[in-house]
Amino acid sequence: MTESRPRRSVLYMPGSKQRALEKAATLPADALILDLEDAVAPAEKVAARDLVCETVKGRPFGAREVIIRVNGSDTEWGADDLLAAAAAAPDAILIPKVNSPEDIAAARSVAGDIAIWAMMETPLGILNAAQIAAAPGLTCMVMGTNDLVKDLHAAHTPDRLPLITSLGQCLLAARAHGLAIVDGVYNAFKDDEGLRASCLQGRDMGFDGKTLIHPLQLAITNEVFAPSAAALEEAEAQVTAFEEATAKGEAVAVVNGRIVENLHVENARRLLAEAAAIAKLEQQAA
Numbered sequence: 001m002t003e004s005r006p007r008r009s010v011l012y013m014p015g016s017k018q019r020a021l022e023k024a025a026t027l028p029a030d031a032l033i034l035d036l037e038d039a040v041a042p043a044e045k046v047a048a049r050d051l052v053c054e055t056v057k058g059r060p061f062g063a064r065e066v067i068i069r070v071n072g073s074d075t076e077w078g079a080d081d082l083l084a085a086a087a088a089a090p091d092a093i094l095i096p097k098v099n100s101p102e103d104i105a106a107a108r109s110v111a112g113d114i115a116i117w118a119m120m121e122t123p124l125g126i127l128n129a130a131q132i133a134a135a136p137g138l139t140c141m142v143m144g145t146n147d148l149v150k151d152l153h154a155a156h157t158p159d160r161l162p163l164i165t166s167l168g169q170c171l172l173a174a175r176a177h178g179l180a181i182v183d184g185v186y187n188a189f190k191d192d193e194g195l196r197a198s199c200l201q202g203r204d205m206g207f208d209g210k211t212l213i214h215p216l217q218l219a220i221t222n223e224v225f226a227p228s229a230a231a232l233e234e235a236e237a238q239v240t241a242f243e244e245a246t247a248k249g250e251a252v253a254v255v256n257g258r259i260v261e262n263l264h265v266e267n268a269r270r271l272l273a274e275a276a277a278i279a280k281l282e283q284q285a286a
């Protein structure tokens with residue numbers, strides 16, 4: 001069963017930028033990815049690792065979920081990143097460019113009980129999504145749409161048609177194995193309209209939330225991925241009507257002219273639990 005922890009907004013921040021790390025502790029992000037990989041220049045990698053791991057040990061981020069993205073195991077920094085991240089004990093460690101379940105097993109052999117998240121961003125990783133999703137210790141998939149577009153020789157288009165197969169394949173794999181899954185970034189961080197469209201598409205496909213690159217993107221993302229007031233009102237009505245129906249020995253209720261069966265009630269309860277988890281997180285962050 002997918003955890004009900006909110007992951008509407010998952011903000012990347014460059015691990016080399018102290019100001020961004022300080023600012024992150026005040027931002028309304030559900031989760032923070034402290035990045036040692038693509039957002040950090042080679043000359044700054046070692047200093048960024050020290051800064052990120054020392055910061056995480058100080059636990060300054062309140063109730064926000066904290067994830068460290070390490071460099072790949074095929075780089076000169078990967079092994080030391082993983083050791084240092086494991087010692088800092090974040091909520092999860094994010095492995096870039098995962099190609100196979102063996103990549104998760106290798107990370108887990110160092111990370112122990114710390115949850116592993118996987119960047120799904122290579123053609124081979126997408127083809128192996130089901131096996132990766134079944135790997136012990138993995139709790140969340142993160143779409144890496146920039147790397148995917150590059151490796152597929154595709155283009156960033158508003159409808160994301162070139163990525164739909166990859167997004168759908170990872171969603172199927174994640175849901176089949178009870179994992180959380182968050183969508184890729186929207187690069188034009190000052191384009192609110194484009195961001196909203198991308199969030200709506202991701203939400204309607206089934207993603208739990210979206211990865212972000214700038215604080216400007218938080219408000220729209222948090223709004224789109226939260227259940228709306230109308231959806232919650234309908235969910236409450238469905239649960240009530242169904243409970244009344246079952247008390248009378250019936251298996252079907254009707255709300256707003258539409259049937260309500262046990263599967264609809266299961267979905268309604270999921271939405272209500274999600275809203276409660278968001279309210280709790282926002283209260284803790286206030």
Ligand SMILES: CC(C)(COP(=O)(O)OP(=O)(O)OC[C@H]1O[C@@H](n2cnc3c(N)ncnc32)[C@H](O)[C@@H]1OP(=O)(O)O)[C@@H](O)C(=O)NCCC(=O)NCCSC(=O)C[C@H](O)C(=O)O
Nearest residue numbers: 012013014019020023024038039144145146147213214215
């Ligand atoms: C995109 C940026 C380089 C823009 O930086 P900058 O010009 O400094 O932004 P602003 O001046 O507008 O910043 C305003 C304030 O906000 C803080 N800030 C900015 N970005 C962040 C952030 N990501 N997290 C926290 N805080 C942030 C600034 O410090 C300013 O604060 P203040 O001093 O109080 O005014 C920059 O936003 C950036 O570097 N973003 C992250 C880029 C990144 O992480 N890239 C890697 C991840 S994307 C990826 O790799 C996806 C995947 O792998 C794939 O393949 O698709």
Ligand SMILES: [Mg+2]
Nearest residue numbers: 121144146147
């Ligand atoms: Mg990437």
